[in-house]
Amino acid sequence: MIALNYHEEVQDLFDSxxxxxxxxxxxxxAGMGGGIAWTFRHRYPEMPAAVLAAQPVVGDAVRYVSDDGRVIYNLISKGSSAQLPDRSDFEDSLRALKRALLAHGEKRLAIPRIGAGxxxxxxxxxxxxxxxxxxxTDIEIMVCVLH
Structure with missing residues (x-):
């Protein structure tokens, strides 16, 4: 079965x-020193400390709410910024994301091509x-692609 509310759009994620x-x-x-995580860290400089305070483990989806009310899920797909994720750890973090979205009644998700950078x-x-x-689920998923 394929999600009916999934679509890819050519747009900047942060313009969602x-x-x-x-x-x-x-x-x-929570190093967030490369890829789109670097952009998140610079847009939301308090977020890395909040993620660390949650004592994340691989497979978690750490929910963060910014001062402007934007909800951001940090998918913990690997232990260290120097590592590459295992597919199973990446998928576990997506399962945790799904549980969290459903628990919080959040119905619209915008993501980059996560894990592909x-x-x-x-x-x-x-x-x-x-x-x-x-x-x-009835969660709408919009994948934002810059090209």
Whole structure:
């Protein structure tokens, strides 16, 4: 089964309507020194400390609410910023994200091509997994692509 509310858009993630929550991949050390995580760190400089305070473990989805009310899920897909994630750890963090979105009644998710940048996971595999994982929900997933 494939998610019906999944679509890819050519747009900057940060231009998304504020009704969307964000999600992106980070390490448990919350380094956020590369890829789109670097952009998140600079837009929300207090977020890394909040993620660390949650004492994240690989497979978590750490929810953060910014001062402007934007909800951001930090998917803990690896232990250290120097590592590459295992596919199973990445998928565990997506399962945690799904549980959190449902628990908080959040129905709109905007993401980059998570895991496909500096983490080098195959986007086609990830997109298929995301669609299957969320197929039994009414959560809208918008993947923002810059080109």
């Amino acid at each position: 309507d504020p009704t969307y929550v964000f999600a992106h991949c980070v390490a448990a050390d 500096i983490d080098r996971l195959n986007w086609s595999d990830s997109a298929g997994f995301i669609q299957e994982l969320f197929a039994d």
